[in-house]
Amino acid sequence: MSEALLAVNGLGKRFGGFVALDGITLDVIRGERVGLIGPNGSGKSTLVNCLCGTLRNESGTVRFDGRAMDGLPAHQRTRLGMARSFQLPRPFASLSVAENVRIPLIYAVNARPGRRLGEREIDARCDALLGMVGLAPKARQRPRDLSQVEMRKLELARAMAAEPKLLIADEAMAGLSHSEVDDILALLRRLNERGITVILIEHIMRAVMSFSERLVVLVAGRKIADGIPDEVIRNPEVEKAYLGE
């Protein structure tokens, strides 16, 4: 087996006296679909932030695509192929929907060695990305005119614009209706079929269980389970964390 796409080793992060992450070790193989679950406050978003460089981890290492990520700022990790969507959509409010997708094209894709998209290519790319998530008719509107589910789709389209190898979707479906969740799931599956590795952080168990090939459970900053989803949710420790004793 070749080296894992993402290799996290003994990652630790504390906020003052509070230990948010405690020795997380985790491998993600190329093309895998990994679900990451855990109760509120278990450290899921902190883990995402440490992986993506938004926060600095105090201990442990992150390797991505064969390179050490430690100390690299977030924008360089994005350029190296790690993309994320935010838990609460964070669109660029003063830019149009199409321009939102344009930012990673000119700043992440065009920053890679040997890549240089022309003006026309960028426009075509924006159209294609918005078409993929079904936002093409709203390309010229502002993010404030979008519905909640459209905002999530824009978030994913913007993450995808950076041509990532790994997509970390942080609660991309929170607050959506049943059919909207299916919509986003289908989208993530299509991306995975194109060879993009996906880490899905989610509270909606139906979505996580149907999507993930592997399930990782965080509780109070520690990884307590990692394996095939059906087995993981029968794990007594996981049951205890979610349902109490």
Added chain:
Amino acid sequence: MSSRLFLLAALLVAAAVFMIGRWFRIDYVFFAGYKVLLYVVLATAWNMLGGYTGYVNFGTAAFFAMGAYSSVALTKYFAGFALPIPVLMIAGGIVSGIVGLGMGYLTLRLRGVYFSIATLALAVVVQTLVTNWDYVGGSRGAYMVRPAEAPVVGSYMQYLFLIMLALTVAAIATARAIERSKLGYGFASIRDDEAAAEASGVPTLRLKLVATALSGAFMGMAGAPYPYYVTYLDPTSGFSLAFAVNSIAMPLVGGMTNWVGPLIGALFLGSIQEAATVSTILGAHPEVNLLIVGLLLVSFVVAAPNGIVGLLEARLRAWRGP
């Protein structure tokens, strides 16, 4: 419109302005006009950081005064040479640009209001240093002797006006070019959401440094001819509160999202203040100026937060229909 065409159009407008000024046959027109143009440059420069990236700089006066005091220091050092003003402007621009870069490096990790407080602190520190720097006159101030004759146009006031006019064109053309470039998109993404910008591959720290350096450099260039304009420069006038307040108020009143806003705001507020300065009704008290600016600023923040440009855009949309 392409950038080259825009520059040509701007130069034509500038030439027309100068010709109209000549037609009045009094130097006062140029004296008052200079101040208005100075504010156009300061407002445009402030907006490159404050409007485009959303970082509010309270230290305009410091960058401006560093430009002005660079001129004083250089003129004194090269006493025999009579350095031409364009050279002094480049020097002032470099000094303020470098200080902008340094300040940015030290303070841009601070967000929002903390950054603004740091810029205010910078202004106080620089003013204290200059006040205690004997070489440039310290608190006594420095006299600058204008040459009797100016190159090309004859009158020295007209020459200063012409230089400020050229700087205005350069500042506006730069601001407009930024808006339409990759840099402009990067700035906008920083203004809207810095974490999301980083996640999209935008090197936010580097772009913010570009913005502070550029903004500072234009402020310094605007300050460099100032000693020759006032002929007597002391720290109180060089670091005047009016510069800091106006450079924030003008983009706010005009509109901060594009280059037109600071231009309109500065022409509007700058002209009103020049008029108030000589108006006999208001008793020609310079303090009245800041009162006017303050009142207008408050009314715009309450009634038209997107400035005059925002009001016009809303009108235009209503007129075009939904």
